[in-house]
Amino acid sequence: AAGDCIDTTGNSVGEALAILSMCALAVGGDTGLVHAARALGIPTVAVFGPTPSDVHLFGPRERAVSLGLSCSPCTVHGSQRCPLGHHRCLEDLDAERVASVCREVLA
Incomplete structure (x- = not known):
């Protein structure tokens, strides 16, 4: 049904x-x-924070969403700690912005 979300945590890859x-x-x-x-x-909507989105080619029904902060990207493969100690690239990305991009992809 519309609006259902599925968390795949704990599932096998298959x-x-x-x-x-x-x-x-x-x-x-x-x-x-x-x-x-x-x-x-x-x-697909892919959320990017510390990793670069520009290394990926996105098709017509795919979007990257990020805040585009001057400190981001700060790592190629992700890391556990923000070098500046704040993780604003993800913490400040609000759900409405992501939802808006989702609506664009589904339009």
Whole structure:
């Protein structure tokens, strides 16, 4: 049903891919499952904070969302600690901005 969200935490990769294959939209961080959703042709919104979005080519039903802060990206593969100690690149990214990008992808 519209509005249903599925958390794939704890699922095997195969289970997660099976779940993704049935999704109308995939939203998540710069992770393997988000890129798998893209490979499966699922409309996708990928959230980028400390990692660069410009190393990826996005199709017509795929978008990257980020704040574009001057300190971001600060790492290629992600790290556990923000070098500036604040993680604003993700903490300040509000849900409405992500939802707006989701609406664009689904339009």
